[in-house]
Amino acid sequence: MEIKDIAGISEPLKKLIEVISQGIGTLSNPYLIKKNAEARAHEIKVISEAIKGSQNNLQQIVYEHGQVSLLSLEDRTIGLDERVQQRVEFKEQKRQMNIESVTQMAAQHLDEENEVSKVDVDKDWTSRFFNYVEDISNEEMQGLWARILAGEVKEPKSFSLRTLQVLRNLSKEEAQTFSKVAQYAIKAGNDAFLLQGNNSEILDKYDIGFNEMALLKELDLLHSGDLVNHSLIRYEQDCSVAYLFGEKVVVVYKKANSPQKDIPIILFTTVGKQLLKLIKSKPNFSYLQHFAEEVNDNGISTKYGEVLEVCGSEIKHTNPLIEIPSL
Structure with a gap:
């Protein structure tokens, strides 16, 4: 996917958008904007607090139109298929938020750059990167992954697949x-x-x-x-x-x-x-x-x-x- 003539977007950010589109198949430009990212961060915080508070009484969590609501399991019987679907949806939503958090951080790093290499980022590297980063939820570790993505966009082959593998298994400590x-x-x-x-x-x-x-x-x-x-x-x-x-x-x-x-x-x-x-x-x-x-x-x-x-x-x-x- 080649990005051309996007008003207000620098060459480094255009290249980042290309890498994201190759890595996750879909592209939502607005979440690269800081203001929108801050709003998403607030939503994520609200969701996480609601989830934490609901664990003791095993309530169902519903998130629609920016609002979080809790539904007691006593009020409604949920079948096995629906429980599986809810678990999968929650897992994938969390992964998507992890990816968006990392790519937003990477965008901020690249926003400070004036130019990037003309060499394309390797597609296998991109695929491996997003497969790993979707399960990184710690903010400090997300910061490291964001700097790797920004560094690879700026100068491909800066970080090997071996380095991604090691970092994937690295704890915060x-x-x-x-x-x-x-x-x-x-x-x-x-x-x-x-x-x-x-x-x-x-x-x-x-x-x-x-x-x-x-x-x-x-x-x-x-x-x-x-x-x-x-x-x-x-x-x-x-x-x-x-x-x-x-x-x-x-x-x-x-x-x-x-x-x-x-x-x-x-x-x-x-x-x-x-x-x-x-x-x-x-x-x-x-x-x-x-x-x-x-x-x-x-x-x-x-x-x-x-x-x-x-x-x-x-x-x-x-x-x-x-x-x-x-x-």
């Missing part, structure tokens, strides 16, 4: 643990890792314990291997390497022919790296200082600055860079 640990992710090129250092207690200083690390390894978000090093190899000329720490960049300067430097790290998996795109990390500045202490050596020094823009592998930052003070 597990997602919160990942978000906490992801604050300390260091990005360099195609790699993302945590600083373990020669002092294995570094992460403990930031309240990241063994159980949390073990959980993320079990969830396939961190690699389970313990003996992993990030190496600053020997070059015959001066060189520099940039590392992203959220909104800050640390540049490591290495003089020609200085010895190789190995830094013990914990690597994020491919799935973990993709989910990092959903997290805005803000590590403590002391974490940068720990990194500098691990790296600084004869012929190696570090400086930092504020990130202005990241374009692929190019990092634009403030100048001049500043020396990292010792702990």
